[in-house]
Structures are given as structure tokens and as C-alpha cells.
Amino acid sequence: MSSTPTATLAPPPARILPTIVLSQFAGTSLWFAGNAVLPELQASLGLQQEALGWLTSAVQFGFILGTLCFAFFSLADRISPRLLFLLCSLLGAVANAMMLFSANSLTGALLLRGATGFLLAGIYPIGMKIAASWYSGKLGKAIGYLVGALILGTAFPHLLRGFGTALPWQTMLLAISLLAATGGLLMYLLVPDGPYLAKGARFEVANLLRVFQVRELRAAAFGYFGHMWELYTVWAFVPFILAYAYPDWPQEQLAVCSFLIIAAGAVGSVGGGYLSQRWGSERVAFAQLLLSGLCCIFSVWVLQMPAVLLPFLLFWGVVVAGDSPQFSALTARAAPPHLVGTALTVVTSIGFAITIFSIQLTGYLLTIMPVQWVFILLFIGPLLGLLSMRPLFTK
Incomplete structure (x- = not known):
């Protein structure tokens, strides 16, 4: 790994950001692969309706455990991030494909989805670390694209259900596994270690706490935690809100609208990334967190107004996710250079536990x-996130 240079660097090659974004989307598609085939798994495993949530929760718990382990051992700062991304993409693809052989066992399916979540800890936060190694001055813009790709992956199962698919569920799982493996290979082959990649950290248990000794990092992290309290809950209950407000709509229409509302977050992420180049990540994150918080308050009235609910939810979808990449950029900038990966993984882990x-x-x-x-x-x-961000404006 190279140390951080002091001289002015040439702009990154044009292929770098598109490759990172495509690889990130490909890898994180594993996250929601199970969601796209849940009805088929339900029929295959003979699951009750309430058991379906277990498969989704298994990925979340696996991701939290994975990020904690990666942060505890400082793997993201001791191993080349592109190699770590490749290994986790390949192993995640295998774990996802193994679902084909666990279709008669709920326990096997839960273990494999948990393993997939664990390996995603080497994809999502590591993709941000790789971006940080190439885009020091424009990190908010770069991570905006990365989170936008993740959001589209999150919403994609709703689109599949909305338009239907003639593909057998086994073929869909294999296709997603192939996509994830291809993303890992592209990252490894086309994105070398960036010029801003600092020397790796030695393993020390204190690394987990050391990253929080930086005042600005604490402010960014707690802002992110407040954001995460809202984000995944809104995403999780968008279909419920739509069904409540529009009980006569067919399932296909509800699913497509759910996709559009969640996918709108990609607009907020990418647009916020561009705005951060002019206003700074602090102001963009603060503005979007404030607007999404106001949407929480106004939901009391708008939920009873079906005529305006859909555009309201689309706006909420934009701002509820748009601050996420800016908080990640602020965390990466504030972290000690040799602990950027550890900071991103531990902050992400806590954020997902909050969800x-x-x-x-x-x-x-x-x-x-x-x-x-x-x-x-x-x-x-x-509210708590906005209050926590005050040190970012007084430094």
C-alpha cells in the first residue's frame, strides 16, 4: 500500500469511479437477493408468513457481526481493500448460490443468508474505503454515486415484483451470484490501490475506540446514527404506508410505487454529492437530515391525504437517503488516515444495529x-443527529 502523498496528484483515470460504482452495485445486489425470491422460498420451505422476516433479518445480523469483526481486527486497514473486496464478493456469491441446495431447510437458508450478510461487510464499507483512496477532495461526490448504486439495489426487488419475471428463482439467484463475482473481479483488475491509501494499521483492540477520539468523527458518526434510525424504517414500511393509503390498488402497482420511492434516494445521494462540492458535506447532510425529519412530522397530516401522499413520499425518499454518503464522507475525512476502513466499518455496524x-x-x-x-x-x-452535528460547524 502506498502512503498519502504530499504533492499535487493528477486526476484519477476516468474508469475508476464508474468501475467502483458498478462493482459496488454488483456486490451489494447480494444483500436483497433473498427478497426477490421470497415467495418461491416460502413455497419451497413451507414457511408461514411471519417466518419470511427471519430471512431478511439474518442478512442484517450477519452484516452487523461482519462489520464488528472487520473493525475489531482492523482487516480493512491491514489487507489491500481491493483484495478484500474480491474475496468477499466471490465468497458472497458462493453463499448466495448455495441457497439452491438449502431450499428444503429453513435453518440452512438462515445460515447462508447470515453468511452473505457477514461477507457484505467486506463489500459495502470497503467500497467506500476504496473510493476514499482515490477521491480525497471530492469524496462526497464519489460516495454519493456508491450509495446511489446501493439504493437502486435495495429497491430492485420491488421492481421485479411489480413487473413480474419469467425466470425461475434458481436462475435469478445464480445470475445475482455471477453479477457479484464479476463486480469483485472488475474491482480487483481495474481499480488499483489509490494514491490516498495510507499504510495499514497494526491490529490493536484500542483501534475500535481510537477512531471515536476525534471530535469531528464523533459528530459525523452520531449524525449518521440519527439518520439510520429513520432510513431503513421508512424503507421497510413504504409498502405498508402505500397499502394503508391506497387499499384498492393492485399489488403490482403498490410494488412499482415502492420501487420508485426507495429508488428516489439515489437522486438525493448523487445530487447531494454534486452539491457537496459547492456547499460542503456538512451543510448538505444537515439540510437533508432536517428535511427528512420534517417529513416525519408532516406525515401525521399527509398520511390522511391520499391525493398528495405519493409526491410527498417521493420527496421523502429523496431526502431520507441523500445524507448517507455525506456522513460517510465526513467520517472518512475525520478518521486517522491509517484507520479509515476501521472507522467506516464500525460506524456502519452501529448504524445498522440501530435500524x-x-x-x-x-x-x-x-x-x-x-x-x-x-x-x-x-x-x-x-433531531438527535442534527444536534450532534454542531461541532462540524464550529471547527
Whole structure:
């Protein structure tokens, strides 16, 4: 690995950012591969409706465990990130394809989805580290593209369900595995270690805590945690909100609208990346977090106004995700250069752990409260995140 240069560097080759974005999309497609074939797995495994959530949760728990392990051992800062990305993409592709042989076992399916989530810890945060090694001054823009690719992958299963597919579910899983493996190979072959990649860190348990000793990193991280309290809960319940507001719509129409609302986050991510070049990542993240928090509050009234709900949800979809890459960029910039990968993985891990509590709490509240009063409580996350960001404007 090369150390950070002091001289002015030439612009990165034109292929670098498109390759990183494509590889990131290909690798993170593993995340939601199970969602795209859930009905088929349900029929194959004879699952009850409530058991389907276990398969999705297995990926989340696996990802959290993986990011903790990667951060604990500082793997992202001790191994070439492109090699780590390649290995995790290939192994993740194998774990995903192995689902073909576990279609008669719920336990096997859960273990494989958990393993896939674990390996995603070497794809999503590592892709951001690779981008950080090439784009120091324009990191907000670069990560905006990366998160935009992830968001499209998140929304893609809804699009599949909306338009239907003639492909057997086995073929779909194999195609996603091939896509992920190809993304890993492209990253390894076409994206060398960047000029801003610092020397790797030695393994020290204290690395997990050392990254939080930086005041600006704490501010960015806690802003991100507030953002994550809201983000995945909104995404998880978009289909529920649409079904509640438009009970007469067919499932296909609800699915397509769910795709559009979630995919709108890619506009916020990429657009926010460009705006960060002029206004700075701090201001872009603050503005989008504030706007999404206001959407939580206004949902009390808009949920009862079907005529304006759809454009409202599309706007919410833009701003609820658009601050994510800016928080990651702020975290990468504030972290000690030799611990950028560790900082990104541990902050991401905590953020995803927060999503589980938020989703479970919202699901419970929907059973005891009127729907229109539930989502206003998501404002707690953006509020605390906004307050935590103050040091970023006083440095």
C-alpha cells in the first residue's frame, strides 16, 4: 500500500469511479437477493408468513457481526481493500448460490443468508474505503454515486415484483451470484490501490475506540446514527404506508410505487454529492437530515391525504437517503488516515444495529397506535443527529 502523498496528484483515470460504482452495485445486489425470491422460498420451505422476516433479518445480523469483526481486527486497514473486496464478493456469491441446495431447510437458508450478510461487510464499507483512496477532495461526490448504486439495489426487488419475471428463482439467484463475482473481479483488475491509501494499521483492540477520539468523527458518526434510525424504517414500511393509503390498488402497482420511492434516494445521494462540492458535506447532510425529519412530522397530516401522499413520499425518499454518503464522507475525512476502513466499518455496524431497534419498535407501535401517529416518532433520530452535528460547524 502506498502512503498519502504530499504533492499535487493528477486526476484519477476516468474508469475508476464508474468501475467502483458498478462493482459496488454488483456486490451489494447480494444483500436483497433473498427478497426477490421470497415467495418461491416460502413455497419451497413451507414457511408461514411471519417466518419470511427471519430471512431478511439474518442478512442484517450477519452484516452487523461482519462489520464488528472487520473493525475489531482492523482487516480493512491491514489487507489491500481491493483484495478484500474480491474475496468477499466471490465468497458472497458462493453463499448466495448455495441457497439452491438449502431450499428444503429453513435453518440452512438462515445460515447462508447470515453468511452473505457477514461477507457484505467486506463489500459495502470497503467500497467506500476504496473510493476514499482515490477521491480525497471530492469524496462526497464519489460516495454519493456508491450509495446511489446501493439504493437502486435495495429497491430492485420491488421492481421485479411489480413487473413480474419469467425466470425461475434458481436462475435469478445464480445470475445475482455471477453479477457479484464479476463486480469483485472488475474491482480487483481495474481499480488499483489509490494514491490516498495510507499504510495499514497494526491490529490493536484500542483501534475500535481510537477512531471515536476525534471530535469531528464523533459528530459525523452520531449524525449518521440519527439518520439510520429513520432510513431503513421508512424503507421497510413504504409498502405498508402505500397499502394503508391506497387499499384498492393492485399489488403490482403498490410494488412499482415502492420501487420508485426507495429508488428516489439515489437522486438525493448523487445530487447531494454534486452539491457537496459547492456547499460542503456538512451543510448538505444537515439540510437533508432536517428535511427528512420534517417529513416525519408532516406525515401525521399527509398520511390522511391520499391525493398528495405519493409526491410527498417521493420527496421523502429523496431526502431520507441523500445524507448517507455525506456522513460517510465526513467520517472518512475525520478518521486517522491509517484507520479509515476501521472507522467506516464500525460506524456502519452501529448504524445498522440501530435500524433493527427502530424497525421493531415501529412495527410494535403500529399494533397499538393509529397509523398516522406512528411515523412522527422517527423524528427523534434526525433531531438527535442534527444536534450532534454542531461541532462540524464550529471547527
